[in-house]
Amino acid sequence: MERLRKVIEQYGRWSALTTYADRIEAHLSSDFSHAVENAKALLETIGKEICKTKSVELGAKPKTNAVMKKAFTAVGYPGENRVTQISTALATIGQQMGNLRNEIGITAHGKGLDELKARNDSVDALTREFLVDTTVIVAAFLIRAFENENPRITPLPEEEQPLYIANDSFNDFWDDLYGEFEMGDYSFPASEILFNVDIKAYQTELAAFKEDE
Secondary structure, eight states, X not given: XXXXXXXXXXXXXXXXXXXXXXXXHHHTTXXXXXXXHHHHHHHHHHHHHHHHHTTOOOOSSOOXXXXXXXXXXXXXXXXXXXXXXXXXXXXXXXXXXXXXXXXXXXXXXXXXXXXXHHGGGSSOHHHHHHHHHHHHHHHHHHHHHHHHHSOOOOXXXXXXXXXXXXXXXXXXXXXXXXXXXXXXXXXXXXXXXXXXXXXXXXXXXXXXXXXXX
């Protein structure tokens, strides 16, 4: 689970998934059906968020395997044979999570008392570990695959951003050095392009300019 936590920490938009990670770890031994339920929900949430962001329709009540398969396709992989096999495998994992949850869930199909007592022991420790590790691998893969194609640009804090209009001397120097860039009917000074495209580079050049002065 630590691997997934690091991925979540790396990509802030997924921070809410920590709740699922906490629940899976907390119930891994005491109530594995609850851990499975949250593992299933974790995969569904990631898949649905990817599909929503990529404008992929899922329908009113999509099954877990359908969500997983469409999410994998949505991150940009073409329909090649190997990719189809992987997406099908991911969908199968999601489906089996749902099946297992129904089999051992405390409310599933009105369990009898004997079944209720034995349900948590019906899945051995090795299988539990395998299922959780598989969930982590799939979840981390989908998040990273999505983020590689859809990076979120986080603006620098306002106090760290140099104000463009407050640095006329540097802007004039940079514009004299590189001029303006024309694109059809539009024209932009070099300093403005640098500021808006790569503010860190702008900061570096601005600092060097001030030192030279």
